[in-house]
Amino acid sequence: xxxxxxxxxSIILVFSMFLAACSGNKASTDGDKESGGKGTKxxxxxxxxxxxxxxDFMVKxxxxxxxxxxxxxxxxxxxxDDMHNKLLVAIQSGKGxxxxxxxxVTKFPNYLKGQPQLLPLNDVVExxxxxIVQSRLDIYAKxxxxxxxxxxxxxxxxxxxxxxxxxxxxxxDDIKTWDDYAKAGKVVLExxxxxxxxxxxxxxxxxxxQVAQLEGSDDLIDAKxxxxxxxxxxxxxxxxxxxxxxxxxxxxTPGNNHHSEEYYGFMNNGGAASVWMPMWYMGRFTDYMPDxxxxxxxxxxxxxxxGGPRSAGMGGTGTAVTTQSENPDLAKEFIAFAKxxxxxxxxxxxxxxxxxxxxEVWDMxxxxxxNKFTEYFGTDIFDTLxxxxxxxxxxxxxxxxxKVTDILNTQVLFRTLVDGEDPEKVLxxxxxxxx
Amino acid sequence: MExxxxxxxxxxxxxxxxxxxxxxxxLSFAIFFAYPVFSTVVMSFQEVLPGQVTxxxxxxxxxxxxxxxxxxxxxxxxxxxxxxxxxxxxPLLLAVFLNSKIMVAKNFFRSIIFIPALTSVVVAxxxxxxxxGGQEGALLNSIIGIFGFEPKAWLNNAGLSMFALxxxxxxxxxxxxxxxxxxxxxxxxxxxxxxADVDGASTWKKFTNVTVPLLKPITIYVxxxxxxxxxxxxxxxxMLYGNNNSPNDMGLTIVGYLYRNGIExxxxxxxxxxxxxxxxxxxxxxxxxxxxxxMFKKEE
Numbered sequence: 001x002x003x004x005x006x007x008x009x010s011i012i013l014v015f016s017m018f019l020a021a022c023s024g025n026k027a028s029t030d031g032d033k034e035s036g037g038k039g040t041k042x043x044x045x046x047x048x049x050x051x052x053x054x055x056d057f058m059v060k061x062x063x064x065x066x067x068x069x070x071x072x073x074x075x076x077x078x079x080x081d082d083m084h085n086k087l088l089v090a091i092q093s094g095k096g097x098x099x100x101x102x103x104x105v106t107k108f109p110n111y112l113k114g115q116p117q118l119l120p121l122n123d124v125v126e127x128x129x130x131x132i133v134q135s136r137l138d139i140y141a142k143x144x145x146x147x148x149x150x151x152x153x154x155x156x157x158x159x160x161x162x163x164x165x166x167x168x169x170x171x172x173d174d175i176k177t178w179d180d181y182a183k184a185g186k187v188v189l190e191x192x193x194x195x196x197x198x199x200x201x202x203x204x205x206x207x208x209x210q211v212a213q214l215e216g217s218d219d220l221i222d223a224k225x226x227x228x229x230x231x232x233x234x235x236x237x238x239x240x241x242x243x244x245x246x247x248x249x250x251x252x253t254p255g256n257n258h259h260s261e262e263y264y265g266f267m268n269n270g271g272a273a274s275v276w277m278p279m280w281y282m283g284r285f286t287d288y289m290p291d292x293x294x295x296x297x298x299x300x301x302x303x304x305x306x307g308g309p310r311s312a313g314m315g316g317t318g319t320a321v322t323t324q325s326e327n328p329d330l331a332k333e334f335i336a337f338a339k340x341x342x343x344x345x346x347x348x349x350x351x352x353x354x355x356x357x358x359x360e361v362w363d364m365x366x367x368x369x370x371n372k373f374t375e376y377f378g379t380d381i382f383d384t385l386x387x388x389x390x391x392x393x394x395x396x397x398x399x400x401x402x403k404v405t406d407i408l409n410t411q412v413l414f415r416t417l418v419d420g421e422d423p424e425k426v427l428x429x430x431x432x433x434x435x
Numbered sequence: 436m437e438x439x440x441x442x443x444x445x446x447x448x449x450x451x452x453x454x455x456x457x458x459x460x461x462l463s464f465a466i467f468f469a470y471p472v473f474s475t476v477v478m479s480f481q482e483v484l485p486g487q488v489t490x491x492x493x494x495x496x497x498x499x500x501x502x503x504x505x506x507x508x509x510x511x512x513x514x515x516x517x518x519x520x521x522x523x524x525x526p527l528l529l530a531v532f533l534n535s536k537i538m539v540a541k542n543f544f545r546s547i548i549f550i551p552a553l554t555s556v557v558v559a560x561x562x563x564x565x566x567x568g569g570q571e572g573a574l575l576n577s578i579i580g581i582f583g584f585e586p587k588a589w590l591n592n593a594g595l596s597m598f599a600l601x602x603x604x605x606x607x608x609x610x611x612x613x614x615x616x617x618x619x620x621x622x623x624x625x626x627x628x629x630x631a632d633v634d635g636a637s638t639w640k641k642f643t644n645v646t647v648p649l650l651k652p653i654t655i656y657v658x659x660x661x662x663x664x665x666x667x668x669x670x671x672x673x674m675l676y677g678n679n680n681s682p683n684d685m686g687l688t689i690v691g692y693l694y695r696n697g698i699e700x701x702x703x704x705x706x707x708x709x710x711x712x713x714x715x716x717x718x719x720x721x722x723x724x725x726x727x728x729x730m731f732k733k734e735e
Contacts, residue, residue, distance in 0.1 A: 081678070085698050092485055092703065110701035114484025201591075202682050254570060256591070256682060262570055402700050406680065410503075414682040418591065433501060 039063065039070025040327050042334065045087060046102035047080040051151070051317070054351050058338040061347075071334055080104070091117040091322065099325035100335060103148060105139055105316040109399045112142045118320040119328055120145035124336035128358075132340065133313065135394025136357045140318040142398075148318020149339045152354035154278040155311045155385055155392050156209035156301055159285070163295045164273040167192050172299050178210075178240065181302045185249035188273045195251045198263065198272045199241055201413045202256035204405050205277055205314070210237050212312030212395045213301060220404050221396040227404050227434040229412070229427050238423040242416055252417055264288040276301050278314040279355040279385070286353075286376045293376050300388045309391040355385055362386055403434060472714075479707035495708035504709070506684050507692040510597075514688070515665025517601045522612050522661055523654065525605070530616035531646060545617075549610035559607055560674020564590070567599045567675070590675065593685040600686065603671050608664070612657050619653035620646070655728050659721055666717050669694065689713045 046052050052075040059073040076098070078086065084107050090097035091111065103111055111118055125137060125146045133153050140148030160172045168191035170184045185196030200206040211234055212219050222228040244250035251272070255262030258277060267275065268289040275281075285296060300310035319339060321331045338344045345356035346366045353373045361367065362382045368374075373381060407430045415421045445451055479496070482489050529548065533541050551559065566574045567589035576586035589595045623646065631641045647654075669690035673679055676686050679695055687695075689709065697706020725731065 081699075088698065088701055092483075092701075094485075107699075110699075113701055115486035117485045202680060260677075262568065265570075406695070406700075410680050410682070410684045410687070414591075418682065429502075433503065 039072040040330055041072045041074070042100060042327060042331055043098035044073060044075045044100040045083055045098045046075060046077055047083040047104070048102065048317070049077050050352055051102055052077040054347070055338060057351065058344065058347065059334070061343070062334055062337055069330065071330065087111075094324070097322040097324040099327065099331045100319060100321055102317050102319050105318060105397060106401055106405050108140055108148060108318050109397060109401050111320070112147060113399055116142060116147055117323050118147045119323055119325070119332070120147060121149060121321065121332055122146055124332050124340065125149065128336070128340045131358050131360055133357050133359060133392065135313050135392070136316065138394060139316065139397040148320045149335055150316045150318055150357050151339065151348060151352065152280055152316065153357055153392060154280055154314040154316050155355055155388065156213065156276060156278050156314050157298050157311065157384060158274055158276040158301050159281070160274045160297050160299060161270060161272070161292065161295055162297050164188065164192055164194055164270060172297060175302050177306055178302045178304055182244060182249060185244065186247065189248055192273070194270065194273055196249045196273050197244070197275055198253040198258070198267075199245065199250050199417055200257045201252045201417050202409050203258065204408050204413070205258055207237065207241065207408060207413065208395070209276060209278070209301065209312045209314050212314065213309050213393050214304060215309055215393070217396070219396045220408070221398055221400055223396065225396070225398045225400065227400050227431060229404065229434065230431040235423055235427055238412070238416055238427065242420070242423055245417055259284070268292060280315060280353070282373055282377065283353050286372050296377060298377055298381060298384050300384060300391070309393045311388045311391050312393040312395065314395070359389060400434070407433060475707045475710055478704050479711045481704045483703040491704070495705045498705060499708060499712060503684060503687070504692055507687045507689050510686070511666050511668065511688045513597060514600055514668060515662060517597070518604045518665050519658065519661055521601060521605050522608055523657060526609055526612035527616050527650070527654070529609075530613050530620055531642065533613070534617060534620045548613055551607045552610040554607070556607070556670040557674055559603065560671055563599060563603050564675050564677065591682055593683070596681070596685050599675060600671060603675065604668070612661070615653055615657050616650065619650045623649045655725070655730060658724060658728070662720055662724065663717055666713060
């Protein structure tokens with residue numbers, strides 16, 4: 001009898017372990033919020049918790065407006081690298097991909113290699129094309145098809161610490177060009193002992209906007225689509241940055257990039273007088289640098305020469321529909337609703353603090369309403385944006401982008417800005433590696 | 436009933452039963468090892484893109500000859516060599532101490548040294564990142580500050596970051612190697628030491644002439660797994676730098692390079708070539724090491 005009992009218990013144990021293993025996946029999806037109600041099931045993967053919440057909100061709005069086309073959305077949030085890798089494997093193997101996925105812009109070209117396993121979104125994008133900042137569509141395009149819809153314009157701006165500038169007697173509105181900026185930086189350093197800015201050495205947000213804002217179609221990738229690191233203009237910019245470091249006007253970013261804890265602490269304590277980053281960086285100020293509240297002013301970036309472009313659209317997340325989706329049309333309609341419609345664009349600002357890609361909403365009253373961003377930065381955020389509306393240079397993104405940003409992040413910036421190597425030599429070596 | 440009998444006959448058959456019981460291993464080996472290795476070899480000669488797979492001959496292997504791969508190769512080799520220098524002699528000595536009769540609180544020390552092995556690399560990596568932080572207030576910098584040293588950017592300097600990686604490896608794997616050596620020590624017959632005592636051997640003589648030679652098989656084993664462990668290191672560096680990109684690639688390992696190309700840049704063909712190179716490399720090094728240590732000689 002005892003023996004039987006033992007066998008029975010063992011069988012139950014093994015079986016329950018087996019079941020637990022099988023249901024592992026299910027349990028994790030249950031943890032995420034499902035927006036209730038019946039309707040067509042759609043699965044979405046994203047790497048940003050706030051994006052997930054945004055979709056949950058928008059699906060409720062959609063269901064209110066479309067009683068005949070209800071959606072039952074499961075928005076799964078995974079860590080950044082995990083999600084991109086998981087999606088890549090699912091797409092490579094042809095199994096297990098969600099209907100909709102958020103793909104970060106520097107990763108996006110990986111998914112367009114070969115025959116894209118994402119669906120062209122032209123039928124929902126083209127009707128709205130006139131209202132959308134075109135460059136934000138181009139970065140997710142291949143052979144005339146648009147595969148992703150962005151969250152924001154990502155206009156680069158410069159965030160000045162007004163308190164420090166006031167102490168040095170510098171007026172940010174007088175800084176028109178990067179030369180002015182360096183001169184003002186010298187004054188700030190002399191009067192306050194604080195560096196004017198920090199430069200990233202392991203990420204590309206200091207260099208790329210300065211390159212992208214140059215007039216003309218060349219960028220880190222040239223107009224033909226080849227890596228462009230041997231461009232003399234890029235050499236000039238790198239020399240400019242190296243010069244800032246040598247003169248003490250800039251220091252290398254603590255923690256090597258503007259998203260590190262070390263940097264947040266440093267900046268929060270008034271470690272530097274300014275930083276240039278895209279608009280979407282506002283959230284980092286409000287969330288991680290609370291002591292700077294009401295001290296930060298947002299201005300357009302200085303131009304390389306007077307009258308030149310003062311901004312560039314940087315970063316982004318393309319939302320795409322995979323070829324594995326069983327309800328591709330509904331998925332497309334939904335993301336168009338969430339990210340292209342007027343209503344969606346207002347919510348992009350309200351919920352996420354993004355500069356929405358649909359420019360006509362920028363001066364709408366809804367964007368003046370108080371929220372945590374206006375409390376922190378004042379109510380004229382969008383005035384700056386409207387001021388540079390026609391100066392937001394686009395970037396070239398293609399299959400070479402991941403390679404190029406990679407070599408910048410791991411070699412070029414560190415060797416020139418930290419080790420002080422000759423930028424010309426470093427850039428030459430880097431472009432040879434990219435060939 | 437008839438069927439059941441047939442089945443049990445089958446199980447009791449001396450010819451078939453062994454195969455039947457080995458089958459799960461054979462199957463899992465074939466599915467999870469042999470097949471993937473085979474397809475990796477095939478893929479290393481291909482350009483693998485969704486919907487487009489083309490044979491490109493040795494192109495992937497030719498592309499391996501680039502400064503970044505060589506750097507990852509160098510990093511992995513230096514790391515492996517340093518961990519071998521630290522993780523063989525120190526655990527060996529500690530094991531001898533912890534095995535000796537006069538040592539107090541043996542079990543306490545054994546568990547203290549072993550606990551890090553149970554900690555996840557992810558957690559350990561994050562903690563070490565904080566310890567080795569570049570600011571003045573970071574743990575290590577404030578410690579060396581007491582002795583009047585300037586704060587150092589530990590993870591931004593090639594030499595210092597390798598030091599941090601080796602310290603992390605030492606902290607984590609010390610306990611495991613110690614355990615192997617302890618097991619080996621307990622297998623050495625006590626009579627040998629007693630005989631040495633009778634001959635009037637000193638403690639050092641006993642260590643060099645009895646302990647070390649008799650621990651040779653264990654040492655060779657630990658050596659072999661440490662070589663493999665060193666070359667396959669990835670997670671430690673990934674966690675220490677917060678991602679796969681370290682400044683000037685100072686923390687890039689071969690596996691990191693494989694991951695960067697195969698997964699992060701969707702270039703699975705090239706990634707496969709890196710993987711096969713790593714496989715061949717560790718295989719050759721291990722073979723050389725084993726033959727140097729006399730593993731293939733016939734027992735005398």
